[in-house]
Amino acid sequence: MSIVYSVRPCRPEARPAPEEQLAWARADLAASNRPLDADAAALAGCRLIDNMAIAVASLDRSPVAAAPHLDLESFGPRARLDGALADVRSTDRAMRGVTAPSPIYEGDYGILAVLLGGQEAEVTLPGQGEPCRAILDTLTKAHSAGYHGQAIIDLALRLHGQLGDLYQVETITIHTKRMTHVVMGSGSGDPDKWDPRASRETLDYSAPFQFARALVDGDWHHDRSYDPALISDPAFVRLWGKVRTVEDEEWNRRFAAVRPIDKDHGGRAVIRFADGREQAEELAVANSHPRGASPWEFEDYHRKFKTLTEPFLSQEKGERFVVAARDLAKLSTAEVRILGVEADLRPPAEGAKGLLDRSPA
Incomplete structure (x- = not known):
């Protein structure tokens, strides 16, 4: 049976005990040995393919070339790359002993306080022995638009x-x-x-x-x-x-x-x-939605991957990644650690204004 956690912001003097914090419950969930849900595992592999396709395609897009007003939204294409860079920096800081706001969810500088304006929240996590299936409630994008x-x-x-x-x-x-x-x-x-x-x-x-x-x-x-x-x-x-x-x-x-x-x-x-x-x-819903006219399956993700990565990946490299991601649940820990692709970027354009300006194909 699923467990609902009521998460409330608090001041340092009212900090909940570690085992009462949401981060503790999430860590316990991640460390527990749970049965694998086949549908969730298959969708996780498809989403990995989808995210990699977008990440590779965004490598070669200048964040300001198509933005005459140089607005903040022009940096949207690099969101995944910025996230990856933040991951690297966070890992480096953690290795140096630098910690995050604590508690990360409930603290006065935590997620509830800073991102949700201090609102209380409820989070539902799988109960003891239940598989993780929340990914099945998430949706994909067939079109390059919000x-x-x-x-x-x-x-x-x-x-x-x-x-x-x-x-x-x-x-x-x-x-x-x-x-x-x-x-x-x-x-x-x-x-x-x-x-x-x-x-x-x-x-x-x-x-x-x-x-x-x-x-x-x-x-x-x-x-x-x-x-x-x-x-x-x-x-x-x-x-x-x-x-x-x-x-x-x-x-x-x-x-x-x-x-x-x-x-x-x-x-x-x-x-x-x-x-x-x-x-x-x-x-009511997009065609690719699970309730839509043509819900997306593996071949749809595969086609999107090939379309977006063709200019930057050889077919051999791309297919090797897709096959591995499709069998994500069968990979060993060592195989998961090296799961990725090596993109073939074009050289910088002559007279480039930034590191990300590339010569024409």
Whole structure:
């Protein structure tokens, strides 16, 4: 039976005993000998393949080349690399005896205090003898865009070719949950979400852009969909400017489901034409979602890996990693420690302004 831990921030003088701290419970969980869940192990291998694909592809992307405003979001592509660097530095400091805030969750400088504003939280961990299955409640991304845009893109792809002359479209209103509306839509108050000069990382979090681009192209590609020449086309900019999001209480309710897998992430698009006609279509979850039209399996992750890493990995290196990751549960400790890839980066460009500027392929 699962165990629910109530986690509360505290001052140093009220520090809970070690065995009452969440970090202690997590460490005990990691060290315990538990049965292996086959589905969870298989998905862990797929996610390892997915994360490696994105990490390798991001190695060759300049964080500022496509960002005329040099906004903070332009550093998004290197998030995984920054995380890896932080891991190395943290390990080095730990080896030197430097410790983190303690308790790490409950302390006055811990996660609850700093990241959650002092809010209390509940964390559910597997009970004694139960396998770890939480990864089965997590979701993947089929498209190179923010997660809350995944279903929006698939909805637009479904409508591609069904609306006739897009020049006759007067408005497109996407009814969706608050998260999508505020983070990726009209509720953000961010005009850059409709600006063809915006960085790729801004458009990555623009539901109006994603819907319009997928609707026009009938496809979504990690590079072509962000092609500046296509984005700046006047006909596309005109259509893009007609897309708005609105917060819808029904979609808020559908997103509020307790189990992560039961949450509806999508929305309902209402297209109004110049002659007064309306057409509506909705999609609850992305196609790749476990409840979607085509839930992702190993071959989907494999295809994404090959697509993203082809410029940087030989087929032999890539396949060696994929095979090992697929059999993650069968690997020895020594094999897990050396699991990885060696990317083949292009040499720095002549006159490069930064370490990450590379010569053309």
